[in-house]
Amino acid sequence: MKIYVSIDMEGLWGVHSPDQLHAGEREHERTRHLMVDELNVVIKALFQHGATDVLVNDAHGSMDNVLIEKLDSRAALIGGSAKRYSMMAEIDQGYDGAVFIGYHPKASTQEGIFDHTYSGRVIRDVTVNDVSMSEAGLNARLAGHFGVPVMLVSGDNVVCDAMRDELGDVTTFAVKKTLSRTAARHLPRRDLEAGYGAAIERAMRHGGVMKTELTPVVGRIAFKESMMTDKPAQWSGVRRIDATTLEVTADDFASFYEAFLLMLTLAK
Numbered sequence: 001m002k003i004y005v006s007i008d009m010e011g012l013w014g015v016h017s018p019d020q021l022h023a024g025e026r027e028h029e030r031t032r033h034l035m036v037d038e039l040n041v042v043i044k045a046l047f048q049h050g051a052t053d054v055l056v057n058d059a060h061g062s063m064d065n066v067l068i069e070k071l072d073s074r075a076a077l078i079g080g081s082a083k084r085y086s087m088m089a090e091i092d093q094g095y096d097g098a099v100f101i102g103y104h105p106k107a108s109t110q111e112g113i114f115d116h117t118y119s120g121r122v123i124r125d126v127t128v129n130d131v132s133m134s135e136a137g138l139n140a141r142l143a144g145h146f147g148v149p150v151m152l153v154s155g156d157n158v159v160c161d162a163m164r165d166e167l168g169d170v171t172t173f174a175v176k177k178t179l180s181r182t183a184a185r186h187l188p189r190r191d192l193e194a195g196y197g198a199a200i201e202r203a204m205r206h207g208g209v210m211k212t213e214l215t216p217v218v219g220r221i222a223f224k225e226s227m228m229t230d231k232p233a234q235w236s237g238v239r240r241i242d243a244t245t246l247e248v249t250a251d252d253f254a255s256f257y258e259a260f261l262l263m264l265t266l267a268k
């Protein structure tokens, strides 16, 4: 089985402080070690339960966080940006399942660790066919467009709970309980391995959840300020709904996802 792993940082075990998230910040280097440690626990369990190939996509911030020299030598890694489909770079029909590690709740979630959707500074909300989506929800639909089911989502308890609404009966594993946007109660370290082991065993047996979207896809992006909306609003492919909201209609989900990423780039 070929498994695609997209790894973010905010929802990882041991992460709760803004000082941990970006290059140059006090605790970022430490977090890179936590990241590869958790990733290796996941990769080990994936191979134990039937994976034959694992591709990891570094999907956080500048996307060059994973310490490749410490990564399980059986896994391939996509590092860096810019890359087509961003957090889901190189996803295609060749995969049997997708796994989202270290994910976090969507923008404007109460008491969700580092709640945001793609860009905390720029985006207030993203809706697809009238349903508000987290990064996991959006990325799952892109995987679904290519016929790839989502096997597992891990992160804080809030994103895991939200998955029932956004994805249905997908396997989740909460590595921490969120107390506020920047505070969490982490599982004991020794429980990580057993927790991931059980979750991945279930996921591989269960087969994951394939999420596809009705077409055409009507997506709305609500930006935080009108200034951010002005540049992407110049494109004839979008309709401006109000000062801070743009709407785009796309033939399929992959085309919507591309348009969304372009708008985000213009808005920054």
Ligand SMILES: [Zn+2]
Residues within 6 Å of the ligand: 008, 009, 010, 059, 060, 061
């Ligand atoms: Zn992130």
